[in-house]
Amino acid sequence: MSTAELDDFAKEADAWFAANTPKTPDFMLPLTFMEVGTDQQFDFLRDWQRKVYEAGYLGAAWPKDYGGGGLTQAHQDIATKAMRKYNGPIMLNAIGLNWTGPLLLDIGSEAHKKKYIKGILSAEDIWCQGFSEPDNGSDLGNAQLRAVRDGDDYILNGSKIWTTHGHYGKYMILLARTDMDAPNKYAGLSFILTPMTVPGIETRKIKKLTGEHGFTQTFFNDARVPADGLMGREGEGWKIAMQTLEYERGARIGQAGGYVLTEIDPLEILNLARNSQRDGEDVLDDPVIANHLVDFMIENQASAMGRKRSRIRGLTQDNPLGLMLMDKLVMTEYTRRINQFALGLQGGNAGYYVDDPNAVDNGYWHRGYLNAFSATIGGGTSQIQRNIIGEHALGLPKTR
Amino acid sequence: MSQFGDIGVTEAQLDLLTAAERFCREQSPMSSVRALIETDLGYDADVWAEIGALGWLAIAVPEDFGGVGLSMTEVVPVMEQMGRYMLHSPFFATTLAAQAIVMGGTQAQKETHLAAIAGGAAATVALSEAGGNWDLTAISSTALMTDSGYRLSGEKTFVQDLEAARTIIISAKVDGAVQLFCLDADTIPAKAIRRERIIDDIKRSYALTLDGLVVPDTALMDGGKVTQTLEHIHLVANLLGAAEMTGAAQATIDYTVDYLKTRKQFGKLIGSFQALKHPTVDAYIDYEKSRSLLYAAAFSFGDQWPQNDKRSEIATRMAKAQSDKALSYAADRSIQFHGGFGFTYDCDAQLYRRRAIFNASQYGDAHYHKKKLAQLIL
Numbered sequence A: 001m002s003t004a005e006l007d008d009f010a011k012e013a014d015a016w017f018a019a020n021t022p023k024t025p026d027f028m029l030p031l032t033f034m035e036v037g038t039d040q041q042f043d044f045l046r047d048w049q050r051k052v053y054e055a056g057y058l059g060a061a062w063p064k065d066y067g068g069g070g071l072t073q074a075h076q077d078i079a080t081k082a083m084r085k086y087n088g089p090i091m092l093n094a095i096g097l098n099w100t101g102p103l104l105l106d107i108g109s110e111a112h113k114k115k116y117i118k119g120i121l122s123a124e125d126i127w128c129q130g131f132s133e134p135d136n137g138s139d140l141g142n143a144q145l146r147a148v149r150d151g152d153d154y155i156l157n158g159s160k161i162w163t164t165h166g167h168y169g170k171y172m173i174l175l176a177r178t179d180m181d182a183p184n185k186y187a188g189l190s191f192i193l194t195p196m197t198v199p200g201i202e203t204r205k206i207k208k209l210t211g212e213h214g215f216t217q218t219f220f221n222d223a224r225v226p227a228d229g230l231m232g233r234e235g236e237g238w239k240i241a242m243q244t245l246e247y248e249r250g251a252r253i254g255q256a257g258g259y260v261l262t263e264i265d266p267l268e269i270l271n272l273a274r275n276s277q278r279d280g281e282d283v284l285d286d287p288v289i290a291n292h293l294v295d296f297m298i299e300n301q302a303s304a305m306g307r308k309r310s311r312i313r314g315l316t317q318d319n320p321l322g323l324m325l326m327d328k329l330v331m332t333e334y335t336r337r338i339n340q341f342a343l344g345l346q347g348g349n350a351g352y353y354v355d356d357p358n359a360v361d362n363g364y365w366h367r368g369y370l371n372a373f374s375a376t377i378g379g380g381t382s383q384i385q386r387n388i389i390g391e392h393a394l395g396l397p398k399t400r
Numbered sequence B: 001m002s003q004f005g006d007i008g009v010t011e012a013q014l015d016l017l018t019a020a021e022r023f024c025r026e027q028s029p030m031s032s033v034r035a036l037i038e039t040d041l042g043y044d045a046d047v048w049a050e051i052g053a054l055g056w057l058a059i060a061v062p063e064d065f066g067g068v069g070l071s072m073t074e075v076v077p078v079m080e081q082m083g084r085y086m087l088h089s090p091f092f093a094t095t096l097a098a099q100a101i102v103m104g105g106t107q108a109q110k111e112t113h114l115a116a117i118a119g120g121a122a123a124t125v126a127l128s129e130a131g132g133n134w135d136l137t138a139i140s141s142t143a144l145m146t147d148s149g150y151r152l153s154g155e156k157t158f159v160q161d162l163e164a165a166r167t168i169i170i171s172a173k174v175d176g177a178v179q180l181f182c183l184d185a186d187t188i189p190a191k192a193i194r195r196e197r198i199i200d201d202i203k204r205s206y207a208l209t210l211d212g213l214v215v216p217d218t219a220l221m222d223g224g225k226v227t228q229t230l231e232h233i234h235l236v237a238n239l240l241g242a243a244e245m246t247g248a249a250q251a252t253i254d255y256t257v258d259y260l261k262t263r264k265q266f267g268k269l270i271g272s273f274q275a276l277k278h279p280t281v282d283a284y285i286d287y288e289k290s291r292s293l294l295y296a297a298a299f300s301f302g303d304q305w306p307q308n309d310k311r312s313e314i315a316t317r318m319a320k321a322q323s324d325k326a327l328s329y330a331a332d333r334s335i336q337f338h339g340g341f342g343f344t345y346d347c348d349a350q351l352y353r354r355r356a357i358f359n360a361s362q363y364g365d366a367h368y369h370k371k372k373l374a375q376l377i378l
């Protein structure tokens, strides 16, 4: 690939996003893909994703045969950068783009790839993930939803919960128990690509702590799904789920392009602070506030530098895994705390919530704080992340 | 965020990192560190000679004066590894003195003293005074011009490795304005020197009585560059302090993790208890942040000359603040997690904790730097 070609591509992408990035609508957009709660938000984001895909800026590096652009990762990264530059909305079909897609490309059959990849990119087919169950969240290996083979089908019985996009999903990546007599709990699990639009599958919306709808509970009552959705072999479900979790934790972030979480720009909080008064005094004159703000700036800078350092091999040799594993924990906890801090800057006005005319920034920070828990709980809680870092990066003995 | 500094790496940095890691690991096992605590000088003269021979004192000295002509960017990995293996020598003090001369020395001083330092001679700076003030211009020592030279009076504190130094930089006020003097340390009488009892048992620090000391006119450094030089010294000292603490934080965590992996209680390795595992992970994360900020500061420091923006200052203060936080916390928890053994002198955890207290005390702790940062970035 010549640099001239890449330069041309960059110019085109820049021009395209400059011209096509939509203006902020008059309703609130989700900050993360996990927050889509209204049809209005859903339609807006789906249209946007389709548009980006059709322009060639999503899936640019995925194979042409399956609907990708057949270009290189460098092209995709350039497009994503342009999207960030113009502050484009997040990509809706996150589970499809960032974990189902890479999984299919890595270990799916030719038929799987032909059938699913294009719909993932165009947002025609929304994907959801059926891992957690009412009784088994962190202890994922204990999943109990049953799948019994019957001819060319599996018959599913059980329930999944906290399903992001469950309500919109056309397909689900599902972890099910196919063998009750396996030697250990992990050995009895299988991984099945499951259509959501078959009789016997029902979703019920769950109201989030913000008061909006966010995710669903999904019920399976003798739901019959084609057995050709099985990934790998029966009993290999745990291994494949772990591979999927690696994608979820960022192993392939950006491969398909776009981004699925809005990053908090530290200057946003500085602007809030600069414009905030408490008891009639500028909050920046309060040294306690200033101390916390500086802490946030240091933390943010450390994370930014850490992400860059993780790509400098000579400066990570002592523990190559460490920086990669810690990013999710650090960034999600940071987001939670900085939103929380923003509330404290607002004095008495922190008492207002979204849509009150007196709410600061229309309740953006309140909603941000409450929503921030999605990422400190979803995809492995912060406590589980600490176990993982302790055990995998530091080699500490397993917690039982 | 580039106004906060940016990370990158130079090839020389990576080469020095590899070389310094190996050298410090081989030359400074904990048994040697412990043995040196009992000696007067506090360092191994052979190891120090070797450091000189390796050219590490010449890294940031301009080529015109016998140096290698690189910058503090490349000194950082060396200091970091010395911190990691607790290798004490006059390296820190000498580097500060060299930087003072590079920035504010006369041509003659550069020719004599820089060349000696680049060749392996130790040097030090006598800038602070009783009162514990980190503002290097807030001093009360004076220098009075006489026929036979400048007559100094006052007392300097925390003069690191003075016993070893052949060159010394002293600050004193002349007619109310701070001036710097660069002189041969052997002109100082033994009775003017008192070894200080400092919290860090591995390092050596001295008080210096200036009363009665007369220094020649030629010792006076460039009067037009004093402010700039003191600012530079302040940042260099903090950059190196951050490097030393970042290295030490890594060692502290390794040391603690080793214990958590071997000590059993209640029939289990204690590292499997989350009450110990999670804070250890938090300490580790703080260390990784510290290292990212350190290398960002090192890289941004390359832009230091001329001082055209605040990037290197912001990056350096962030690195020092974070390294203080990281090492203090890691070492504090290390003592606790070693149980009864953690309360003993035999346990290395206390060495790391003492190092954190001492390094924070010199040239500014986390709170101080955050206050300065607030003025710079809020």
Ligand SMILES: Cc1cc2nc3c(=O)[nH]c(=O)nc-3n(C[C@H](O)[C@H](O)[C@H](O)COP(=O)(O)OP(=O)(O)OC[C@H]3O[C@@H](n4cnc5c(N)ncnc54)[C@H](O)[C@@H]3O)c2cc1C
Pocket (backbone or CB within 6 Å): A034, A128, A129, A130, A131, A132, A133, A134, A135, A136, A137, A138, A139, A161, A162, A163, A164, A165, A214, A215, A373, A374, A375, A377, A378, A379, A380, A381, A382, A383, A384, A387, B274
């Ligand atoms: C917004 C959101 C979206 C989600 N989307 C999906 C989705 O699309 N698909 C899906 O399958 N799941 C999804 N989840 C579920 C998510 O993966 C689980 O909520 C998460 O794994 C935690 O499981 P749990 O809720 O059962 O909590 P529990 O496992 O019951 O945990 C309760 C508390 O105990 C702590 N804890 C549990 N085990 C340990 C341990 N060993 N050590 C220390 N602390 C422990 C946890 O940290 C937590 O604080 C989503 C969750 C959220 C919040």
Ligand SMILES: Cc1cc2nc3c(=O)[nH]c(=O)nc-3n(C[C@H](O)[C@H](O)[C@H](O)COP(=O)(O)OP(=O)(O)OC[C@H]3O[C@@H](n4cnc5c(N)ncnc54)[C@H](O)[C@@H]3O)c2cc1C
Pocket (backbone or CB within 6 Å): B263, B264, B265, B266, B270, B273, B275, B276, B336, B337, B338, B339, B340, B341, B343
């Ligand atoms: C100053 C001092 C005076 C003392 N005087 C006496 C005395 O007079 N007589 C006497 O008999 N003893 C005395 N002790 C001993 C004291 O009781 C023990 O040090 C203490 O019980 C801890 O045991 P340990 O040192 O073996 O540490 P360990 O039990 O090995 O603990 C190491 C670390 O693991 C942690 N840990 C251990 N188990 C768990 C767990 N299940 N969950 C979470 N964390 C855990 C501990 O908190 C500690 O941080 C004294 C200790 C000190 C420091």
